[in-house]
Amino acid sequence: MTSQPPAPEKQPVFDAPVGVRPAVRAVPAYPFDPVQVPTKLDQNENPYDFPEDLKQQAAARMLERPWNRYPDLHADELRDRIAAYEGWEPGGVVVTPGSNVLIKLLTELAGIDQTVLTVDPTFSVYTLEARMLGARLVQVPLRDDFSLPVDALKVQLERQRPGVLYITQPHAPTGHVDDEAAVRELMDAAGDWVVVLDEAYYQYSGTDGRDLIREYPNALSLRTFSKAWGLAGLRAGYALSGSELATNLQKLVPAFNLNILTQAALEVALENPGYVQQRVQEGVAERERILAALADHPTCQALPSRANFFLLRTPDAEVAYRHLVEHGIVTRRQDRLRGLEGCLRVGVGTPAENDALIGAIQALK
Ligand SMILES: *Cc1c(COP(=O)(O)O)cnc(C)c1O
Numbered sequence: 001m002t003s004q005p006p007a008p009e010k011q012p013v014f015d016a017p018v019g020v021r022p023a024v025r026a027v028p029a030y031p032f033d034p035v036q037v038p039t040k041l042d043q044n045e046n047p048y049d050f051p052e053d054l055k056q057q058a059a060a061r062m063l064e065r066p067w068n069r070y071p072d073l074h075a076d077e078l079r080d081r082i083a084a085y086e087g088w089e090p091g092g093v094v095v096t097p098g099s100n101v102l103i104k105l106l107t108e109l110a111g112i113d114q115t116v117l118t119v120d121p122t123f124s125v126y127t128l129e130a131r132m133l134g135a136r137l138v139q140v141p142l143r144d145d146f147s148l149p150v151d152a153l154k155v156q157l158e159r160q161r162p163g164v165l166y167i168t169q170p171h172a173p174t175g176h177v178d179d180e181a182a183v184r185e186l187m188d189a190a191g192d193w194v195v196v197l198d199e200a201y202y203q204y205s206g207t208d209g210r211d212l213i214r215e216y217p218n219a220l221s222l223r224t225f226s227k228a229w230g231l232a233g234l235r236a237g238y239a240l241s242g243s244e245l246a247t248n249l250q251k252l253v254p255a256f257n258l259n260i261l262t263q264a265a266l267e268v269a270l271e272n273p274g275y276v277q278q279r280v281q282e283g284v285a286e287r288e289r290i291l292a293a294l295a296d297h298p299t300c301q302a303l304p305s306r307a308n309f310f311l312l313r314t315p316d317a318e319v320a321y322r323h324l325v326e327h328g329i330v331t332r333r334q335d336r337l338r339g340l341e342g343c344l345r346v347g348v349g350t351p352a353e354n355d356a357l358i359g360a361i362q363a364l365k
Contacts, residue, residue, distance in 0.1 A: 050265075072258075077267075078263050108252050114164075117193070147178055169197060220241035286354050308347060
């Protein structure tokens with residue numbers, strides 16, 4: 001019998017090596033504890049895997065490639081293919097392993113020594129990167145209906161030293177979509193600021209910021225293969241912008257940062273994008289079915305959303321979260337975020353998973 005090695009002790013903040021910058025030490029490690037239950041609705045993933053036949057094609061393509069050679073330096077071939085898919089100029093595409101990496105790089109590009117401006121609540125990666133990279137972080141509260149506080153953001157665009165403004169459409173974690181006029185008003189007011197329109201969930205809302213982005217040389221759309229494409233495990237995301245902004249952003253991308261295996265799989269996905277639309281349609285229909293089924297719940301409120309997730313406002317998030325885990329469903333607590341008291345964020349699953357979800361929520365008093 002061998003004994004278990006002792007569990008590593010959690011390092012208290014003050015024990016960090018002295019060379020670690022205080023800004024990094026001050027940020028808590030990314031809070032995510034995996035919960036082992038059958039129904040995983042906590043990360044807004046696609047409930048369906050990449051289609052089996054495409055997986056086989058991707059695997060075959062991986063086997064054809066030499067693994068001893070470095071990949072394309074800046075993934076130029078893949079950038080060209082994304083550009084063709086998006087109807088974009090190839091010089092305006094930047095690809096990285098996940099759009100989270102682009103958020104780090106954009107914060108390096110325009111946030112360090114300057115300002116990161118966003119709303120509150122917002123996607124946690126914007127604020128974490130701003131804090132760790134030592135950018136000045138300014139957050140403006142969302143309005144009560146989760147719409148963009150356009151006037152208050154414009155005040156900050158005027159007042160703060162320019163940097164990067166992060167806007168998310170559909171917004172995370174509320175699923176709210178603003179009128180294009182509101183986003184345009186911010187872009188008009190942004191002047192020298194870099195404006196990032198994070199469109200991680202645009203397929204589900206049927207919105208598309210490309211035409212707007214084209215008009216503004218400082219604006220950029222962030223897109224990902226992690227959600228509608230069902231490829232979160234591959235890690236790939238990209239930015240669409242004018243070529244000046246893309247050229248500067250590309251300088252910050254580490255060389256060879258997309259490996260040949262990911263590149264091969266993404267090529268197959270981009271050659272066969274047809275599966276995405278059908279899944280998005282199902283996801284949207286399922287989201288609406290869940291919201292309708294919960295419409296007359298006595299204590300919980302499922303809030304409208306245009307993404308592949310929604311907020312469930314409960315009388316007690318801790319109780320509701322545990323109740324759902326006992327029913328084999330994991331969701332994400334959001335109740336500590338501003339204006340989201342009692343809220344869980346719930347991903348839309350397969351129809352069978354959603355049936356289980358509806359039943360479990362209906363059993364919650
Ligand atoms: C899921 C998500 C992303 C995607 O991140 P990846 O690193 O590409 O997986 C980006 N932005 C928001 C707001 C998200 O919710």
